[in-house]
Amino acid sequence: MSRPLDNVDRGVLFHLQRDARNTTTQEIAETVGVSASTVRNRIEELENNGVIMGYYPEIDYEAANLPLRVLFVCTVPATERTTYVDQMMEIQGVVDVRKMLTGRRNIHVEVVGTSTQDITRITDTLHESGVIIESSEIMRQRRMQPFDHFHFSEQEES
Known part of the structure; x- marks a missing residue:
């Protein structure tokens, strides 16, 4: 800007x-x-x-008949994170990929699916691409709120 x-x-x-x-x-x-x-x-x-x-749009995946939501915490070579993110975004069912600054556990992948078969397909695709899956968690709910620029600025001034 x-x-x-x-x-x-x-x-x-x-x-x-x-x-x-x-x-x-x-x-x-x-x-x-x-x-x-x-x-x-x-x-x-x-x-x-x-x-x-x-x-x-913020989507209620369960209401959209996509009841399974899984967060994969993965590790990929740090110098190749962008390449892996691009590949992951091409996988059907992947809805969010986040690059982290850490060396390990440096990619978080959120996926949705209708069945365990969908999640297995995504897991297999991640493994085949060379991603190390450190953990996977079924997500129940995600809540977001707008960043409050005004109160944040006031805290900085204090």
């Missing part, structure tokens, strides 16, 4: 994280103290600068 985020940017990001689909630029404008056109311009700038990378 060509300039640091200000309180308007932070307010826009907070509201979009809370509910991007059902929050209007006018509603955001009223809470951050600028016009709706300023909010639209800021959103466009945040998107163009790669701060906002996309808008994704």
